[in-house]
Amino acid sequence: MDTWMRFMSGDGEIVFGRVEGGYLHEYQSLDRRVPTGEVLSTRALTPLAPCAPGKIVALWNNYHALAAKLDKPVPAHPLFLLKSASSVVGAGHAIRRPVSYAGKIVYEGELGIVIGRRCRDSSLEEAEAAILGYTIVNDVTAADLLGENPHFPQWCRAKGFDTFCCIGPAIVSGFDWQAGSVVTTLDGVERQNYPLADMVFSPAEQVSLISQDLTLEPGDVIACGTSLGVGSIKDGATVAVTIAGIGTLSNTLVGTQDAAAAMVAGAANAA
Amino acid sequence: MDTWMRFMSGDGEIVFGRVEGGYLHEYQSLDRRVPTGEVLSTRALTPLAPCAPGKIVALWNNYHALAAKLDKPVPAHPLFLLKSASSVVGAGHAIRRPVSYAGKIVYEGELGIVIGRRCRDSSLEEAEAAILGYTIVNDVTAADLLGENPHFPQWCRAKGFDTFCCIGPAIVSGFDWQAGSVVTTLDGVERQNYPLADMVFSPAEQVSLISQDLTLEPGDVIACGTSLGVGSIKDGATVAVTIAGIGTLSNTLVGTQDAAAAMVAGAANAA
Numbered sequence: 001m002d003t004w005m006r007f008m009s010g011d012g013e014i015v016f017g018r019v020e021g022g023y024l025h026e027y028q029s030l031d032r033r034v035p036t037g038e039v040l041s042t043r044a045l046t047p048l049a050p051c052a053p054g055k056i057v058a059l060w061n062n063y064h065a066l067a068a069k070l071d072k073p074v075p076a077h078p079l080f081l082l083k084s085a086s087s088v089v090g091a092g093h094a095i096r097r098p099v100s101y102a103g104k105i106v107y108e109g110e111l112g113i114v115i116g117r118r119c120r121d122s123s124l125e126e127a128e129a130a131i132l133g134y135t136i137v138n139d140v141t142a143a144d145l146l147g148e149n150p151h152f153p154q155w156c157r158a159k160g161f162d163t164f165c166c167i168g169p170a171i172v173s174g175f176d177w178q179a180g181s182v183v184t185t186l187d188g189v190e191r192q193n194y195p196l197a198d199m200v201f202s203p204a205e206q207v208s209l210i211s212q213d214l215t216l217e218p219g220d221v222i223a224c225g226t227s228l229g230v231g232s233i234k235d236g237a238t239v240a241v242t243i244a245g246i247g248t249l250s251n252t253l254v255g256t257q258d259a260a261a262a263m264v265a266g267a268a269n270a271a
Numbered sequence: 272m273d274t275w276m277r278f279m280s281g282d283g284e285i286v287f288g289r290v291e292g293g294y295l296h297e298y299q300s301l302d303r304r305v306p307t308g309e310v311l312s313t314r315a316l317t318p319l320a321p322c323a324p325g326k327i328v329a330l331w332n333n334y335h336a337l338a339a340k341l342d343k344p345v346p347a348h349p350l351f352l353l354k355s356a357s358s359v360v361g362a363g364h365a366i367r368r369p370v371s372y373a374g375k376i377v378y379e380g381e382l383g384i385v386i387g388r389r390c391r392d393s394s395l396e397e398a399e400a401a402i403l404g405y406t407i408v409n410d411v412t413a414a415d416l417l418g419e420n421p422h423f424p425q426w427c428r429a430k431g432f433d434t435f436c437c438i439g440p441a442i443v444s445g446f447d448w449q450a451g452s453v454v455t456t457l458d459g460v461e462r463q464n465y466p467l468a469d470m471v472f473s474p475a476e477q478v479s480l481i482s483q484d485l486t487l488e489p490g491d492v493i494a495c496g497t498s499l500g501v502g503s504i505k506d507g508a509t510v511a512v513t514i515a516g517i518g519t520l521s522n523t524l525v526g527t528q529d530a531a532a533a534m535v536a537g538a539a540n541a542a
Contacts, residue, residue, distance in 0.1 A: 054325070054356050060423055072422050079423040082353040082431065085325050086486045099392055100483045120433070121370055151343050152331055152350040153424060160353065160485050162391070212371045214431050215357045 001245075004030070004133060004171040006052075006090075007045035014048065015040065019170065030116075030132070031218040049090035049167040050135055051114055051219040056083040056165055057210055058139055060155075062200045062225030069228060074200050078209050083139070083223070084160040091168035091247075094254040095140055097235060098161050103144030105233050105253060108226035109184035109192050109241035112137040113203045114171045115220040119211040127207035130216070133173035134203075136182075136241050136249040137223040138166035143232070166241075166251045167221060175245050177203060183242045184229065192229035192241075199224060272516075275301070275404060275442040277323075277361075278316035285319065286311065290441065301387075301403070302489040320361035320438040321406055322385055322490040327354040327436055328481055329410055331426075333471045333496030340499060345471050349480050354410070354494070355431040362439035362518075365525040366411055368506060369432050374415030376504050376524060379497035380455035380463045380512035383408040384474045385442045386491040390482040398478035401487070404444035405474075407453075407512050407520040408494040409437035414503070437512075437522045438492060446516050448474060454513045455500065463500035463512075470495060 006016045007024065017026040017035075019042060026038035030051055060079045061067055067074050089095070097105065116132030145158040159165075177196045184192035201209065206222050216222075233239055235255030242248040277287045278295065288297040288306075290313060297309040301322055331350045332338055338345050360366070368376065387403025416429040430436075448467045455463035472480065477493050487493075504510055506526030513519040 075420060075423075079420060079425065080427060082355060082427045084353060084485045085356075086488065098483065149346060149350055152346075154350065156351060156353045156427065157484050162486050212369065213428050214355045215433050217357065 001175065002133070002173040004050055004173070005042075005169065006048045006050050007042065008048055009040070009045055015045065047090055047092065047169060049088050050169070050171045051167070051221065053088065053219050053221040054085060054217055055214070055220045056085070056088070056223060057220070058083050058159060058223040059201075059206065059225035063194065063198050063227035064200060065194065065198055066227045067200070078201050078206055080210065081155040081159065083165045084156070086162055087160050087165035089163045089166055089251070091166070091249045091251070093166070093251060094163065095166065095233075095251050096163045097253060097255050098142065099256055101142050101145070103142060106141050106143045106230050107184060107186065107233050107239040108139040108141060108230050109182045110137040110139050110226050111177060111180070111182060111196055111224040111243060112167060113207060113222040113224065115207070115216045115218055115222075117218055119207055119216040122208050122211040124204050124208050127211065128204040130207060131203060132218070133171040134175040134177060134243075134246060135167055135171045135221070136169075136243050136246055137221065138239055138241050138249055138251060139223050139226065140164040140166065166249055168249050169247045172246045180243055180245060182227070185240045185242075186231065186233065187237050191231050192227065194227035194229070198227060272446065273404070273444040275321055275444070276313075276440065277319045277321050278313065279319055280311070280316055286316065318361055318363065318440060320359050321440065321442045322438070322492065324359065324490050324492040325356060325488055326485070326491045327356070327359070327494060328491070329354050329430060329494040330472075330477065330496035334465065334469050334498035335471060336465060336469055337498045338471070349472050349477055351481065352426040352430065354436045355427070357433055358431050358436035360434045360437055360522070362437070362520045362522070364437070364522060365434065366437065366504075366522050367434045368524060368526050369413065370527055372413050372416070374413060377412050377414045377501050378455060378457065378504050378510040379410040379412060379501050380453045380510075381408040381410050381497050382448060382451070382453060382467055382495040382514060383438060384478060384493040384495065386478070386487045386493075387489055389489065390478055390487040393479050393482040395475050395479050398482065399475040401478060402474060403489070404442040405446040405448060405514075405517060406438055406442045406492070407440075407514050407517055408492065409510055409512050409520055409522060410494050410497065411435040411437065437520055439520050440518045443517045451514055451516060453498070456511045456513075457502065457504065458508050462502050463498065465498035465500070469498065
């Protein structure tokens with residue numbers, strides 16, 4: 001079980017490495033996992049999202065319990081959309097309400113798969129070996145936009161706004177997802193608590209099948225989809241997604257009136 | 272009217288710059304458009320897609336003629352999906368049929384907008400100034416996947432396969448899009464010929480409105496949508512999209528039986 005994190009140092013440099021006992025053992029990059037020899041106290045560092053994905057593949061309808069509730073058949077191939085690379089923020093960073101959108105914003109607590117090596121048409125075994133580790137994703141969604149246009153469901157727009165992909169706090173290698181669960185709280189009240197073993201496509205199946213569609217690169221993230229208990233976030237509310245063994249990903253939704261202040265505060269924390 | 276291109280040099284280095292009279296005047300990068308002083312003959316260089324977009328925003332239903340044919344109302348905001356960064360190839364590169372897909376593959380000849388500076392919540396004037404120039408896009412689509420699952424339209428999957436976003440051959444600054452047209456031929460036979468002036472959202476409107484949804488970065492591409500005449504490509508057929516003033520983007524669809532050979536040939540040409 002290795003824990004990988006990414007930080008901004010005091011002088012504005014981005015550092016990546018393995019965290020142990022309050023210290024970061026720096027590595028060249030997620031792609032080139034070679035130790036640099038540097039060891040830094042994490043106290044002096046600002047956490048960022050643990051990776052900077054080029055692609056974020058977000059699954060829909062990947063839990064049996066949710067499929068049953070929606071009364072939809074379980075899919076034969078992962079159903080996915082792409083979230084924009086510009087939507088990523090780390091743990092503790094504000095989710096900003098878009099200036100142009102006054103509607104409902106919902107949280108979706110999810111397991112995230114982080115790719116460690118390039119995958120194309122990968123077998124299940126190759127896919128398993130290509131998973132660097134697991135992280136937590138809050139797949140934030142401007143829910144009213146999904147069906148706003150009756151002729152075209154706006155998945156990419158509704159889920160692609162800046163700050164709408166919270167990822168963190170860490171990537172944990174060797175995490176036993178089959179025994180894990182996702183617990184989401186809204187201002188401290190539990191709203192989601194579902195077992196990862198209820199997934200339709202296992203992580204290795206997702207990586208293998210999706211690698212037939214598009215080449216996955218180191219640092220790319222697959223958000224495994226959510227299950228029961230999705231709900232709306234009021235401006236000012238805090239969503240905390242916990243997966244025991246990985247950590248807690250906590251983010252607060254900031255309304256447009258506070259957004260200017262949050263942007264200034266968040267600038268130092270940007271990926 | 273500046274013409275920007277990207278190449279691979281003989282020793283495998285990627286070079287970007289302004290092309291004039293058969294010579295590349297090298298610049299540091301698309302983001303930092305500062306001349307390096309190097310001048311190279313383009314004859315010794317292999318063309319790549321003219322940019323390496325982090326995001327490709329692809330519009331649906333952005334031409335009045337197509338909206339009328341589909342009997343859909345003109346949208347109030349650009350309707351878009353995201354194509355994956357891994358789908359990009361340049362002019363002359365093979366479009367590879369996915370190993371797992373035997374269905375219909377269609378061409379869509381389109382104007383591409385290339386972003387030159389970061390845009391977030393940009394006014395029309397800011398958006399206009401942020402456009403580095405225009406290119407040509409063939410927005411290749413695995414058409415049978417779009418409606419394969421009746422509960423979830425698979426736009427990102429159908430349009431996100433490796434090699435399904437042909438971009439090139441150049442980015443032309445100062446191109447007068449209002450006077451331009453898109454001409455697509457399939458094995459030399461004209462299939463599309465539509466005026467860019469028929470667009471629902473002008474390029475500056477697209478950049479301004481989309482920048483309210485997600486931050487656009489230098490090198491990002493907006494594919495402006497297609498109009499009448501979309502059709503299917505048989506394995507082995509060549510699609511050439513021409514916009515006078517920009518150039519011709521020509522790509523051949525390679526079937527799975529020839530894909531292994533094409534991958535070897537294409538490796539040297541990969542972005």
